[in-house]
Amino acid sequence: MRLKLIPDDTKFDFFKASKIWLGISAFLIVLALVSVSIRGLNFGIDFRGGTTIRTESAQPVDIAGYRDAVAALDLGDVTITEIFDPTFRPDQNVAMIRIQAQDDTEAVSQDLINAVEGALQAAVPDIKFVSVESVGPKVSGELIKTAAIAVVLAIAAVLVYIWLRFEWQFAVGAVVALIHDVALTIGIFSEVGIRFDLAIIAALLTIVGYSLNDTVVVFDRVRENLRKYKQMPLKDVLNLSINETLSRTLMTSGTTLIALIALLVLGGDVIRGFVFAMTWGVIVGTYSSIFVASALLLRLGVKRDWTKSGPKNTGNKFADIDA
Structure with a gap:
C-alpha cells in the first residue's frame, strides 16, 4: 500500500479568492520596493567595495x-x-x-x-x-551592474521561451510570477538586513529557474486539457490542471525545503544567506505558480484550438507522481 499525502482526486477551487491573492501579491511587491528604496540593502563587500x-x-x-x-x-x-x-x-x-x-x-x-x-x-x-x-570600489560598481543585467536577461529569456512554446498570455503570466518572486526575495533581504552579495544573485537566478519549472509543468497540463476539454470554461480547465499537478508540485517543493532547512540550521553562517534566499524563493515560487501565473492567465484568456501546435503529452513526464 502506497502512502499518499495528497489524494488523486483533489478538487480545490484555486480561483475562488484570486482577486484577494493577486491584491496581496501586488501589495507585497509595492512593500518590497518601498523597503528597498527607504532601507536599502545590506550590500556585502562584493557590491560596496x-x-x-x-x-x-x-x-x-x-x-x-x-x-x-x-x-x-x-x-x-x-x-x-x-x-x-x-x-x-x-x-x-x-x-x-x-x-x-x-x-x-x-x-x-x-x-x-x-x-x-x-x-x-x-x-x-x-x-x-x-x-x-x-x-575595490570600481570592481564593486561593475559587479552591481553585471548582476542586475544577469537577472534581467534571465527573465527576458524566460519571456521569449514561454512565448515560443505556448502563447504570449502564458509568457506574461510566467514573467510576472518571476518578477513577483525576485521582488519579494529582494524585499525580505531589505527588511531582515541579511547581507546581500554575489551568492544571493546566484540564489535569485536559481529561484527563477525553479519557479519557471513549476509554472511550465502547470502550463503544459493546461495546454493538454485545453485540447481535451474544448467546451469546458477556462477557469475549470485551470482548476483541473492545477489539481492534477498538485501532488507533483507539493512533493517537489516539500523535499527541496527539507534539504534547505537542514542546510539553514546546520550549514553554518557562510552559506546561510544563500540558503535563506533559496528557502524563501521555493515558498514564494510555489505560491506564484498557482496563485499568480495561473490567475493572470485566467484574466488574459487563451486560445482554445491547440490542434496545430506541440506533440501530445508534452512536459507531463513527472506530473502524475504520487505524494
Whole structure:
C-alpha cells in the first residue's frame, strides 16, 4: 500500500479568492520596493567595495575592544559583527570586520590589512585570521551592474521561451510570477538586513529557474486539457490542471525545503544567506505558480484550438507522481 499525502482526486477551487491573492501579491511587491528604496540593502563587500576580515579566538568577542584597536588607523567606516552559529565549538568565537573601500584605491593594500591584523593581535593575542576578502570600489560598481543585467536577461529569456512554446498570455503570466518572486526575495533581504552579495544573485537566478519549472509543468497540463476539454470554461480547465499537478508540485517543493532547512540550521553562517534566499524563493515560487501565473492567465484568456501546435503529452513526464 502506497502512502499518499495528497489524494488523486483533489478538487480545490484555486480561483475562488484570486482577486484577494493577486491584491496581496501586488501589495507585497509595492512593500518590497518601498523597503528597498527607504532601507536599502545590506550590500556585502562584493557590491560596496572594501575589506572583510573574519577572525576566530578562544576569548569572547569584545566589539568595543576590537573597535578601539583599529580606531587609531583612521579607516573610516568599520563594521564589527559577532557571528553566532550552533555548529561552533564553545571556544570558537567568530567576528566579521568590514572596512569600507578607501578613496581612489582599486584594491585595499596589503599594508593596510597587515596594520589591522597587527592592531587586533595586540588587543587579542590568540586571535586567528581565518579569511580576508578585498574588493575595490570600481570592481564593486561593475559587479552591481553585471548582476542586475544577469537577472534581467534571465527573465527576458524566460519571456521569449514561454512565448515560443505556448502563447504570449502564458509568457506574461510566467514573467510576472518571476518578477513577483525576485521582488519579494529582494524585499525580505531589505527588511531582515541579511547581507546581500554575489551568492544571493546566484540564489535569485536559481529561484527563477525553479519557479519557471513549476509554472511550465502547470502550463503544459493546461495546454493538454485545453485540447481535451474544448467546451469546458477556462477557469475549470485551470482548476483541473492545477489539481492534477498538485501532488507533483507539493512533493517537489516539500523535499527541496527539507534539504534547505537542514542546510539553514546546520550549514553554518557562510552559506546561510544563500540558503535563506533559496528557502524563501521555493515558498514564494510555489505560491506564484498557482496563485499568480495561473490567475493572470485566467484574466488574459487563451486560445482554445491547440490542434496545430506541440506533440501530445508534452512536459507531463513527472506530473502524475504520487505524494
